[in-house]
Amino acid sequence: MTEFACAECGAVLTVQLSQVALPAHAHQRYGHDLLPVLLESGTYAVEPEPDGPPWRPWDEVGAEEAEARGVYAPVCSLSYGASGRVGVAPGDVRGTVLIPERCDGYCCGLDGGDGPNLACARCGRAVATRIDDCSYWQVVWLDPRAVRPVTVDGPARRVLSWEALLEEQPETPPVQPIREWKPMWTWSPVWEAAVAVTLAHLLAASGGVRVVVPNGPVADAFRPVLDILLPPGPPAKSLALAGPGLPAPTTDIALVPRHPQTGEAWPSSATVAVPLEANVWMHLAFNRNRPLIPATGGLPDGVYRDDPPPPLPVGSFGPDRDIFLTTLARLPEVRQPWLRTIYDQVDADRCFRLFG
Known part of the structure; x- marks a missing residue:
């Protein structure tokens, strides 16, 4: 099992977690409603690509530099943020406080557009970005430059075999209800x-x-x-x-x-x-x-x-x-x-x- 701690002071910032694959919808924007959490409680996933601010427009970056960063066709902008960000369920985060001046959002919550908005409660270092605005899957992205993984004793989640997956993996139907009030x-x-x-x-x-x-x-x-x-x-x-x-x-x-x-x-x-x-x-x-x-x-x-x-x-x-x-x-x-x-x-x- 893994916990994540502040790289500055060592304060524990998450519960014990097991790694899973990053979902395909991790960076999806959808509709204008509040979406559920991205990851199941007790799990974390790593984003291998650079993500988050600062962003640079395509015209400024150019095709040659973009290809060196693994992008082979024109996009609106490229992230020059950290690679290896760690996504966790918001409810699995401990020992953090909001950074008030970075709590802007598009509509109903935080969208992370101003950079890390959670700080370590012990030392004050910015350590993560919480996203819970409408149209976004709710998640906290731990900054790999500000946190470190710590291996701890605990009941590690078993990796399912393909045969066991048939029995235990829930399927997602293609149609779902939205807006409980309507x-x-x-x-x-x-x-x-x-x-x-x-x-x-x-x-x-x-x-x-x-x-x-x-x-x-x-x-x-x-x-x-x-x-x-x-x-x-x-x-x-x-x-x-x-x-x-x-x-x-x-x-x-x-x-x-x-x-x-x-x-x-x-x-x-x-x-x-x-x-x-x-x-x-x-x-x-x-x-x-x-x-x-x-x-x-x-x-x-x-x-x-x-x-x-x-x-x-x-x-x-x-x-x-x-x-x-x-x-x-x-x-x-x-x-x-x-x-x-x-x-x-x-x-x-x-x-x-x-x-x-």
């Missing part, structure tokens, strides 16, 4: 983020040729965008689900689960394996009760049912556009002309109808 249904932001990340990797793996997706939930999630962005006709590559509990497919590209604790992808014999968040993969693989496209028509004459149909939001499912672009910009393959054209097309069309 019941509504919306496509899950977790799904929109996870599919966006995987879509970027799928395009890179396609080599610029059509990807054939069999009918079913995977097609509902990925086919509409793939069919628009990739050219029609032969040659083509096939895509299929692969992973624990499924028969080994014969396919060019395997859609495999990403382990929620280790971040490792399921080992596949396919030519290319593209990972997808395990909680979303589980639903695609084993739950076929919910389509990702609104159903049309009605029941046949003489057929009745006494339970209400499952709720569906208005409109079709679409991956998160900003996360798709952010992910694609960090793939070296985006330097290929055909993929750079796709990137520019989606980036230029702020109302691209296939994205959420």
